[in-house]
Amino acid sequence: MKQRATSFDIAYQAGVSQSTVSRALRNSPLVNEETRKRVQAIAKELNYKVDKNASNLRSQHTGTLALLLFEDPTTDDSLINPFFLSMLGSITRAAARKGYDLLVSFQQLSDDWHADYEDASKADGIILLGYGDYVDYAEKLKKLYEQGTHFVRYGSVAEDQPGVSFGCDNFQGGYLATQHLIALGRKHFAFLGDATESAPEFWARYQGHCKAIQEAGLDVRSECQISAISTEESGFVAGKKLLEKDIQIDAVMGASDMIAIGAMRAFQENGLKVPDDIAVVGFDDIPISHFTNPPLTTIQQNTKLAGEILIESLVNLIHGVEVKASLTPAKLIVRKSCGCG
Amino acid sequence: MKQRATSFDIAYQAGVSQSTVSRALRNSPLVNEETRKRVQAIAKELNYKVDKNASNLRSQHTGTLALLLFEDPTTDDSLINPFFLSMLGSITRAAARKGYDLLVSFQQLSDDWHADYEDASKADGIILLGYGDYVDYAEKLKKLYEQGTHFVRYGSVAEDQPGVSFGCDNFQGGYLATQHLIALGRKHFAFLGDATESAPEFWARYQGHCKAIQEAGLDVRSECQISAISTEESGFVAGKKLLEKDIQIDAVMGASDMIAIGAMRAFQENGLKVPDDIAVVGFDDIPISHFTNPPLTTIQQNTKLAGEILIESLVNLIHGVEVKASLTPAKLIVRKSCGCG
DNA sequence: CTGAAAGCGCTTACAG
DNA sequence: CTGAAAGCGCTTACAG
Numbered sequence: 001m002k003q004r005a006t007s008f009d010i011a012y013q014a015g016v017s018q019s020t021v022s023r024a025l026r027n028s029p030l031v032n033e034e035t036r037k038r039v040q041a042i043a044k045e046l047n048y049k050v051d052k053n054a055s056n057l058r059s060q061h062t063g064t065l066a067l068l069l070f071e072d073p074t075t076d077d078s079l080i081n082p083f084f085l086s087m088l089g090s091i092t093r094a095a096a097r098k099g100y101d102l103l104v105s106f107q108q109l110s111d112d113w114h115a116d117y118e119d120a121s122k123a124d125g126i127i128l129l130g131y132g133d134y135v136d137y138a139e140k141l142k143k144l145y146e147q148g149t150h151f152v153r154y155g156s157v158a159e160d161q162p163g164v165s166f167g168c169d170n171f172q173g174g175y176l177a178t179q180h181l182i183a184l185g186r187k188h189f190a191f192l193g194d195a196t197e198s199a200p201e202f203w204a205r206y207q208g209h210c211k212a213i214q215e216a217g218l219d220v221r222s223e224c225q226i227s228a229i230s231t232e233e234s235g236f237v238a239g240k241k242l243l244e245k246d247i248q249i250d251a252v253m254g255a256s257d258m259i260a261i262g263a264m265r266a267f268q269e270n271g272l273k274v275p276d277d278i279a280v281v282g283f284d285d286i287p288i289s290h291f292t293n294p295p296l297t298t299i300q301q302n303t304k305l306a307g308e309i310l311i312e313s314l315v316n317l318i319h320g321v322e323v324k325a326s327l328t329p330a331k332l333i334v335r336k337s338c339g340c341g
Numbered sequence: 342m343k344q345r346a347t348s349f350d351i352a353y354q355a356g357v358s359q360s361t362v363s364r365a366l367r368n369s370p371l372v373n374e375e376t377r378k379r380v381q382a383i384a385k386e387l388n389y390k391v392d393k394n395a396s397n398l399r400s401q402h403t404g405t406l407a408l409l410l411f412e413d414p415t416t417d418d419s420l421i422n423p424f425f426l427s428m429l430g431s432i433t434r435a436a437a438r439k440g441y442d443l444l445v446s447f448q449q450l451s452d453d454w455h456a457d458y459e460d461a462s463k464a465d466g467i468i469l470l471g472y473g474d475y476v477d478y479a480e481k482l483k484k485l486y487e488q489g490t491h492f493v494r495y496g497s498v499a500e501d502q503p504g505v506s507f508g509c510d511n512f513q514g515g516y517l518a519t520q521h522l523i524a525l526g527r528k529h530f531a532f533l534g535d536a537t538e539s540a541p542e543f544w545a546r547y548q549g550h551c552k553a554i555q556e557a558g559l560d561v562r563s564e565c566q567i568s569a570i571s572t573e574e575s576g577f578v579a580g581k582k583l584l585e586k587d588i589q590i591d592a593v594m595g596a597s598d599m600i601a602i603g604a605m606r607a608f609q610e611n612g613l614k615v616p617d618d619i620a621v622v623g624f625d626d627i628p629i630s631h632f633t634n635p636p637l638t639t640i641q642q643n644t645k646l647a648g649e650i651l652i653e654s655l656v657n658l659i660h661g662v663e664v665k666a667s668l669t670p671a672k673l674i675v676r677k678s679c680g681c682g
Numbered sequence: 683c684t685g686a687a688a689g690c691g692c693t694t695a696c697a698g
Numbered sequence: 699c700t701g702a703a704a705g706c707g708c709t710t711a712c713a714g
Contacts, residue, residue, distance in 0.1 A: 006707060017685045022709060032683060052463050053403070054707035057394035057690045064444070064463075082628060085426040092447055101463065103405070104445045106433055122393050122405075122442065261632060287423060291602060293634035347691060358701045363693060373699055395691035398706045 005046040013042050025050065064101040065314060066123035067091055070130025070137070081230060082286040083256070083301070087129055087154065090307030098315055100124075125150035125314045138162075150317045152310050156200035157325050164317065165325045166309055170201050170283075173299035173330030174208025177253055177281040180297070180332055182216045184340050186251035186279055189213055190224035192238040192263055193255020199229075202255040205283055209253050224249065228259045235262025243270050250278055251338070257282035257289045257298055264292065264337065275339035285333050295335035302328050346387040354387075355380050366391065405442040406655060407464035408432055411471025411478070422571060423627040424597070424642070428470055428495065431648030439656055441465075466491035466655045479503075491658045493651050497541035498666050505658065506666045507650055511542050511624075514640035514671030515549025518594055518622040521638070521673055523557045525681050527592035527620055530554055531565035533579040533604050534596020540570075543596040546624055550594050565590070569600045576603025584611055591619055592679070598623035598630045598639055605633065605678065616680035626674050636676035643669050 007025070011018040016035060023031045024039035031039075042048075056062045069084055088104070095102045103123055126144070128151060130137075138161070144151055145162035157167045178189065193199070195206035210220045223245065228238035235254055239262060242249065252267075254260025260282030264274050272278050274294055282289055285300035306328050313323040334340065348366070352359040357376060364372045365380035372380075383389075397403045410425055429445070436443045444464055467485070469492060471478075479502070485492055486503035498508045519530065534540070536547035551561045564586065569579035576595055580603060583590065593608075595601025601623030605615050613619050615635055623630055626641035647669050654664045675681065 008707085018707090019686080019709080020684060022707095023684090026709090030683060035683085051398070051707050053394045053398035054690090055709070057392070057398050057692085058707080058709045060690070062394070082423075082426075085423075085430070088429070088445075089426070089447075092445055096447060102445050104429075104433055104443050106430075106437065288629050288632050291629050291633045293632070349691085359691090360693085360701060360703095361699090363691095364700090367693090371699060376699085392691050395706090396693070398708085399691080399693045401706070 004051075005043075005048045006051075007048075009046060010039060010042050010048060013046075014039050061124050061318075062122060063099070064103055064123050065095055065125050065127060065311070066103040066105065067127045067129065069104070069106050070128070081258070082288060083230075083284045083303075084129060086286065086303045087307060090304045091127060091129075091310060092307075094307040094311035098311055100311070100315070124318050125152075127151070127310055127314060128153035128155075130155065150314060152314045152317065152323075154306060154310055156204065157327055158200060164313060164323050166306060166313065167201065167327060168299075168301040168306070169327040169330045170204035171208040171211075172327075173283055173301075174205035174210075174253065175212045176208070176330060176332045177283065177297075177299050178209045178212035180334070181251040181253070181279055181281060181338060182212060182218070184279065184338055186338075187218060188248045188250045189218070189220075190226065190242050190249050190252045191255065192226050192228050192235060192242065192252060192259050194227045194229065195225050195255075196227075199255075205253075205255050221247070223247065228255065228262075230256040230258045232258050232262040232265070235259035236266045237262070239263035239266025240270075243267070243272075252278060252280050254280065254282045257284040257286045257296060260296055260298070260337075261288065261292055264296075275337055279338040281338055289333075289335070292337070294337045297335045297338045298333050300331045300333050302331065345392075346384075346389045347392075348389075350387060351380060351383050351389060354383050402465050402659075403463060404440070405444055405464050406436055406466050406468060406652070407444040407446065408468045408470060410445065410447050411469070422599070423629060424571075424625045424644075425470060427627065427644045428648060431645045432468060432470075432651060433648075435648040435652035439652055441652070441656070465659045466493070468492070468651055468655060469494035469496075471496065491655060493655045493658065493664075495647060495651055497545065498668055499541060505654060505664050507647060507654065508542065508668060509640075509642040509647070510668040510671045511545035512549040512552075513668075514624055514642075515546035515551075515594065516553045517549070517671060517673045518624065518638075518640050519550045519553035521675070522592040522594070522620055522622060522679060523553060523559070525620065525679055527679075528559060529589045529591045530559070530561075531567065531583050531590050531593045532596065533567050533569050533576060533583065533593060533600050535568045535570065536566050536596075537568075540596075546594075546596050562588070564588070569596065569603075571597040571599050573599050573603040573606070576600030577607045578603070580604030580607025581611075584608070584613075593619060593621050595621065595623045598625040598627045598637060601637055601639070601678075602629065602633055605637075616678055620679040622679055630674075630676070633678070635678045638676045638679045639674050641672045641674045643672065 007018050007021045011021045020031060021039050024036040025043060092102050126149060142162045151163055153165050155167050157165045191206050191209050193202040195203050213220050226238045226241050228234040235258055252263055254263055260280050264280050267274055267278050274280050282296045282298035285298045289296035289298050316323050348359050348362045352362045361372060362380050365377040366384060433443050483503045492504055494506050496508050498506045532547050532550050534543040536544050554561050567579045567582050569575040576599055593604055595604055601621050605621050608615055608619050615621055623637045623639035626639045630637035630639050657664050
């Protein structure tokens with residue numbers, strides 16, 4: 001392997017000082033047009049690339065952003081929540097467009113991640129992605145915030161959270177989905193998914209769900225909310241539990257697509273027809289929901305927009321620009337699982 | 342934001358030299374047990390983290406690996422090939438286990454990526470991931486290799502490729518899938534997917550497919566191989582084209598799951614029943630294939646194993662250990678789209 | 683517009 | 699086992 005060229009090599013060849021090389025390479029207006037061209041030509045010829053470690057060390061910033069992806073502790077080793085994967089894609093793209101590199105790391109909620117990334121000066125800022133808002137998590141957020149770490153997160157958006165949060169309008173999503181069911185004549189609802197403060201996104205979806213039911217003059221039956229985390233298996237189990245209760249149900253909202261898909265399997269295994277006997281809506285619009293049987297009507301989170309907002313806000317934060325939390329709109333995607341399309 | 346502590350701060354508090362601090366923190370055997378404990382305690386208290394830029398600059402390695410994900414140029418902006426996403430997950434995990442960070446970057450084949458990552462000393466090595474093996478790509482590989490860059494790639498494994506490649510045993514996969522169709526009594530085959538040298542993975546799958554047909558004493562009909570890239574839409578179009586040919590077909594192999602899924606849609610739209618009228622197999626075992634209607638029988642690429650091998654090999658390469666190309670086995674996953682399961 | 687010099691925060695010979 | 703010193707390759711005041 002050939003030795004890499006340094007700015008001194010270029011300086012020598014160009015007959016200028018190393019400082020001038022450094023300036024020329026970064027298109028400093030201070031440097032003579034002609035000198036700059038000459039220097040850049042030589043740099044290209046020598047296949048020179050600035051040493052990021054050196055430049056970062058000196059200038060005290062890194063040009064990279066860290067994405068910390070928290071996984072639900074119960075998630076099996078091989079399967080990452082498909083929704084995160086799609087966020088990951090859009091975040092990576094948005095970061096690239098802004099000229100930042102992206103360091104990706106999967107974290108277990110239990111890890112002592114504690115600002116490791118920015119502290120280790122590996123990143124200028126951090127993006128936090130992950131369901132839930134466990135007590136533990138909130139505490140760490142606070143610590144991050146107090147340390148002055150630049151970070152944004154995607155998930156639930158609440159008043160009292162430290163730092164800047166973005167998320168889908170979960171309440172609106174739950175409301176829209178349920179309104180859709182109501183418009184199709186459904187009357188007896190169930191909601192599958194945790195509706196507690198440790199799962200604030202699901203909770204907001206549930207609130208929207210309840211509001212739509214109440215507005216329609218129908219009853220919210222608390223026994224029809226059954227806990228589940230965002231996996232197919234958990235949705236399946238919740239679906240079974242619902243059936244065991246033996247109460248009248250003609251429409252089910254899953255707190256996520258994975259839950260809805262699992263529930264559909266439970267219903268179909270029990271001989272129920274979706275949507276004829278029971279309508280099902282999901283939430284997320286993961287790619288799989290196109291292909292389920294029947295295709296799943298769901299609420300889309302605009303991951304592309306979210307990725308862009310996240311990156312843009314984080315970059316602003318890094319540059320000292322103030323940034324406010326915001327919600328991206330939820331959009332109903334009508335397919336077949338509710339009986340209309 | 343508080344100023345970060347440096348090794349000098351620790352040295353001062355511990356009453357030792359900065360060199361000793363550096364050694365103690367890295368668990369050097371040279372340093373006294375007691376001194377080490379004291380230094381580490383102080384470091385912890387000060388919430389000290391080594392500055393990676395400084396340590397990397399000095400020691401000339403980075404502790405990070407770069408994953409360059411090449412996208413099919415035709416792929417729409419919002420949808421990343423689900424198979425890559427799953428590789429990404431497993432690679433990230435494997436890298437973390439080895440103590441490396443992962444820098445992720447999506448590349449267009451047209452970009453001048455040209456070793457930017459290692460050259461910019463952002464990474465100790467590079468993982469290349471992406472379908473296809475375009476002429477352009479091969480040339481860049483060669484350049485990387487000549488520069489002494491450490492890299493591994495996942496995809497097709499061929500003799501004449503520069504660098505070390507890993508991949509699924511695509512030939513075996515095509516063979517197994519087709520054997521399965523034959524065992525179920527199918528006799529009239531088609532293959533959907535590019536079978537050219539610019540898509541060597543698909544090509545190998547096609548070869549395996551043909552071999553199984555020939556071994557069964559059946560005919561390979563060249564008009565039954567129809568080009569498609571790995572998207573649902575392309576598979577749909579290829580499926581339509583196949584039907585237009587109006588030749589007898591009772592079994593179709595898609596070169597990838599996305600192609601197979603698109604083809605199923607084409608068949609079903611034309612009133613054909615899958616698997617009764619026409620059996621369909623895919624390749625990849627992406628999560629979606631569980632949920633299609635009918636669920637897709639397919640060939641699984643072991644992404645978890647592949648991610649581990651990729652990382653392990655790259656780390657070995659970085660440490661000067663020789664590494665050989667290898668194939669991970671293909672595994673038939675029987676679901677319903679072939680009429681048995 | 684350019685150059686000489688300092689220094690970012692570490693690691694690692696070198697000397698003891 | 700420990701310390702003083704050099705130096706990784708840049709960027710950036712400072713001086714001209």
